[in-house]
Amino acid sequence: MSPAQHTSPANEVESMACVLEGQHGLFAAGIADFFATYHSLGGDDIRSDIWVRVAASIRDREIARIEQN
Secondary structure, three states, X not given: OOXXXXXXXXXXXXXXXXXXXXXXXHHHHHHHHHHHHHHHHOOOHHHHHHHHHHHHHHHXXXXXXXXXX
């Protein structure tokens, strides 16, 4: 299968971001970065890309919260 067939829908990425934020708070984006690096070094670019998207989602949500205040 091609990498395009393995992409995770946006709602799954958002769900993963919510779970990480709920469990790890301010450390959530860093943990997602760790998983992205771990999978990248292991040669699993598909999972790495998903974790990069999770980290970006978490950071986007953090920025949105800051801008609201």
